Amino acid sequence: MKDRQPMSAEEQQLLQHFREHQGDEPSAALDARILAAATAQVRQPGKRPPGLGRLHAWLFGGAARVRWSLALGSVALLGLGLGLGLSLRTLQQAPAGYDSPAPAAPALQHYAAPAQEKKAMAESSRLSEPAAGVMADSVAELPEAAAAPQVSGSSAARAKAEAPLPDALRHILQLRRSGREEAAAARADELQQRYPQLDIEAQLKLLQTADEAPH
Amino acid sequence: MTAHPVASFPADHDAALLRRYRQGDAEAFALLYQRHRLGLFRFLCGLCGDPTLAEEIFQDTWLSLIRSESLQREAVLFKTWLYQIARNRLIDHWRKQGRRQALQEAFDEQLHAQSSGEANPEQQLSLSRDQQRLQAALDDLPAEQREVFLLRAHGDLQLHEIAELTRTPAETVKSRLRYALQKLRRLLADPAAAAEVSA
Numbered sequence: 299m300k301d302r303q304p305m306s307a308e309e310q311q312l313l314q315h316f317r318e319h320q321g322d323e324p325s326a327a328l329d330a331r332i333l334a335a336a337t338a339q340v341r342q343p344g345k346r347p348p349g350l351g352r353l354h355a356w357l358f359g360g361a362a363r364v365r366w367s368l369a370l371g372s373v374a375l376l377g378l379g380l381g382l383g384l385s386l387r388t389l390q391q392a393p394a395g396y397d398s399p400a401p402a403a404p405a406l407q408h409y410a411a412p413a414q415e416k417k418a419m420a421e422s423s424r425l426s427e428p429a430a431g432v433m434a435d436s437v438a439e440l441p442e443a444a445a446a447p448q449v450s451g452s453s454a455a456r457a458k459a460e461a462p463l464p465d466a467l468r469h470i471l472q473l474r475r476s477g478r479e480e481a482a483a484a485r486a487d488e489l490q491q492r493y494p495q496l497d498i499e500a501q502l503k504l505l506q507t508a509d510e511a512p513h
Numbered sequence: 514m515t516a517h518p519v520a521s522f523p524a525d526h527d528a529a530l531l532r533r534y535r536q537g538d539a540e541a542f543a544l545l546y547q548r549h550r551l552g553l554f555r556f557l558c559g560l561c562g563d564p565t566l567a568e569e570i571f572q573d574t575w576l577s578l579i580r581s582e583s584l585q586r587e588a589v590l591f592k593t594w595l596y597q598i599a600r601n602r603l604i605d606h607w608r609k610q611g612r613r614q615a616l617q618e619a620f621d622e623q624l625h626a627q628s629s630g631e632a633n634p635e636q637q638l639s640l641s642r643d644q645q646r647l648q649a650a651l652d653d654l655p656a657e658q659r660e661v662f663l664l665r666a667h668g669d670l671q672l673h674e675i676a677e678l679t680r681t682p683a684e685t686v687k688s689r690l691r692y693a694l695q696k697l698r699r700l701l702a703d704p705a706a707a708a709e710v711s712a
Contacts, residue, residue, distance in 0.1 A: 308694070319644060320648070322564060323551060323555075328568055332576070335576055335579055
């Protein structure tokens with residue numbers, strides 16, 4: 299630093315002498331007045347720094363490292379909490395139809411499902427006739443495959459036997475069309491056991507009429 | 514509160530304490546006050562020779578700093594700033610009291626330049642410790658020399674800092690300090706001790 303020249307021993311001695319022996323000191327009352335005024339000044343409501351200022355003071359005040367860690371930790375925790383909350387909310391609001399059992403009553407399914415399936419089947423049969431044959435063969439094998447599991451009571455057989463009503467009816471129709479009357483009758487009997495009140499023949503007729511109606 | 518008046522503290526620490534105080538940290542002010550209270554008070558006592566007036570100016574200085582919203586300017590040391598406030602307050606007081614503006618009067622350095630050759634090292638060692646005599650010696654100095662000496666002794670300011678504070682060329686400050694030291698050594702040499710050594 300400029301002018302920071304080493305002091306001579308004489309200068310040092312004289313300065314030190316004055317520092318040590320000029321014993322004036324502010325009174326304790328004066329100290330107290332000044333410190334009280336300083337404290338009062340920063341505690342005045344109007345003089346308090348605004349929110350950001352207080353935050354700044356807190357962050358850059360004493361023990362700044364600890365305070366920064368605390369602040370960043372709080373922000374991270376808040377972010378984690380928000381993320382979790384949003385995820386749970388999204389899961390709760392997910393549409394029920396995607397991965398849960400259809401809540402609709404069988405009566406409603408009766409009117410809704412055949413129309414959709416009729417469309418889909420008409421499309422596929424128009425696009426590829428051979429594929430329809432293959433499908434019919436594979437469908438024809440289902441009753442035999444389903445018969446054994448049904449006796450054994452396995453879960454796969456139960457799932458097959460408990461196929462939705464429109465599918466079961468359509469399956470019976472397909473069996474009849476392919477000339478497998480016995481299999482069709484067996485499926486009809488099974489269905490009747492599941493739905494004792496159901497007029498299976500009437501339902502089959504309705505389904506057949508809908509299939510034969512001009513598109 | 515017993516801070517040494519001339520203990521050297523890093524200037525950036527003072528600035529950081531002041532910033533913390535401005536942001537609402539009262540403890541930072543207490544530290545700042547503890548560091549500088551003794552030096553500033555003794556500087557004022559030595560300059561005006563009146564402890565009551567020194568207390569008044571001392572309190573005004575700190576209250577002015579407390580109530581000011583400003584932060585310390587970057588280029589200026591906190592200590593220089595503090596002593597400048599105190600000095601200006603004292604000059605204002607003297608103006609109001611109609612006292613001649615001793616600190617602003619022209620001063621012929623050469624008139625007061627006296628050789629200290631007659632004071633040998635033994636005499637220098639036997640400087641009087643009597644407080645009244647110290648004050649009397651200070652009072653006997655020209656005001657400009659007294660001010661420079663007190664800023665050096667109690668403010669622990671460097672010559673260029675004193676030059677900045679008093680708005681005086683550094684060379685002038687240097688010569689004022691030299692003359693002040695010479696005169697004080699001469700005034701404070703203990704005649705009794707000197708006689709003992711020579712005997």
